[in-house]
Amino acid sequence: MSDVDLTSEQYEKCREAGEILAEVRDEAAEKVEVGVSHLDVAEWAEDRIRELGGEPAFPVNISIDEEAAHATPSIDDDSTFGEDMVNLDIGVHVDGWLADTAVTVDLSGHDELTAASAEALDAAIEAVEPGVETGEIGAEIEDVIEGYGFNPVVNLTGHGLGHWEQHTTPNIPNRAVSQSETLEVGDVVAIEPFATDGGGKVSEGQDEEIFALDSEGSVRDRSARQALNQIVEDFKTLPFATRWLDVSRSKMALRRLKRQGIVHGYPVLKEEDGCLVSQKEHTIIVTEDGCEVTTRSR
Numbered sequence: 282m283s284d285v286d287l288t289s290e291q292y293e294k295c296r297e298a299g300e301i302l303a304e305v306r307d308e309a310a311e312k313v314e315v316g317v318s319h320l321d322v323a324e325w326a327e328d329r330i331r332e333l334g335g336e337p338a339f340p341v342n343i344s345i346d347e348e349a350a351h352a353t354p355s356i357d358d359d360s361t362f363g364e365d366m367v368n369l370d371i372g373v374h375v376d377g378w379l380a381d382t383a384v385t386v387d388l389s390g391h392d393e394l395t396a397a398s399a400e401a402l403d404a405a406i407e408a409v410e411p412g413v414e415t416g417e418i419g420a421e422i423e424d425v426i427e428g429y430g431f432n433p434v435v436n437l438t439g440h441g442l443g444h445w446e447q448h449t450t451p452n453i454p455n456r457a458v459s460q461s462e463t464l465e466v467g468d469v470v471a472i473e474p475f476a477t478d479g480g481g482k483v484s485e486g487q488d489e490e491i492f493a494l495d496s497e498g499s500v501r502d503r504s505a506r507q508a509l510n511q512i513v514e515d516f517k518t519l520p521f522a523t524r525w526l527d528v529s530r531s532k533m534a535l536r537r538l539k540r541q542g543i544v545h546g547y548p549v550l551k552e553e554d555g556c557l558v559s560q561k562e563h564t565i566i567v568t569e570d571g572c573e574v575t576t577r578s579r
Contacts, residue, residue: 285467287573291444292566294378295469299564299575301335302373302380307578309341309369313386317362319343320354322369330373338372338379339447340491340522344549346389349434349475349483349558351547353490356524356531364388366395368560370473374519377445381471382576383562391557394476397429398559401474405439405453409464409472409565409572416461419454422474426455432481434558437550439472442564445517468567479556485548492535492544493520500541508534509543520547 286292309326323341330337340353345365354360370383387395404421426433439453451462453472464470497513500506507528512521523531538544552558565572 287467287566287568291378294375295380295564295566296575298335298338298373298375298378299380300579301330301333301375302371302382303576303578304333305329305373306369306371306382306384306576309371310384310386313362313367313369313388315362315364315388319360319362320358323354326371335373335375338374338381339520340525342368342370342383344368344370344558344560346557347479347552347555348549349437349552349560350550351491352488352549353522354524355490362388364390366391366557366559368558370560370562372447377517379442379447379469380564380575381442381447381562382564383473383560385559385561387559389557391559393429394431394478394557394559397426397431397476398474398561401425401433401476402472402561402563405472405474406563406565406572406574409567411464411466411567411569413464414461415451415453415464416458418472419461420457423456426474426476429476431476431478434475434477434483434552435481436483437473437475439470439562442469442471445519447519464567466567466569469564470567471562471564473560473562475558475560477552477556477558479552479554482553483550483558484553486551488549489546490523491520491547492523492539493547494518495543495545498541498543500538500543502534502537504528504530504534505537509538512544
């Protein structure tokens, strides 16, 4: 038997973050309609998180069609939803303890692709228990998605969630792998199958609106110094959006910080064949008899 205390403050804050996140995800998904502004949905969801007592763990990701991750609106973004496949990926933290979730809102008429990632997530969660190899979970995801006639995105994975850390071990692959890690009681993990009607790999695009702190350093430029102070104070090591910074010429400030190795960016990831990508994600806590899903709708 494990001596991990799943009733400790750490896990209660993970649960609180998940409860807030489930509500915001469901409400935000209902706002995704043809003609609605990407920026309006992102800012509404981020404000709603704060209203409910949490903080965004990262900028709301709104990925369209072939985009798989790291797409968030800029401060002057005038994009609106069309007949798109829309992936909403949202995170919440409570005192640095995280929850992460995603859902596809399909306005494009590709119901089967949306169902593939959703059913793959259900199968993955069903397979979770202490001692299971993450490669076995990946095999469940792969089997379901291929059963629909699609491919999993093989170079994206689920991941552990740490304190003020959005990506930690263990990684949860979206396919069967021979070398993997073992889940243990108390692990907090985000499982996120991606399904595509393309070849199953993503690569980096040109756009970059999300950044995170690597290390603090001495900065001479005033705007860059102001930006760094806000990053350290407000976001710590969690990802943030350019539009969150309260400094003039924020993009130039971030370029300076990036050149000095103080922050790194997250380029938008796109399916290499330009094909559609669907996504579904929940956060789970591994328990003695399986797992607890913290981001399930109440």
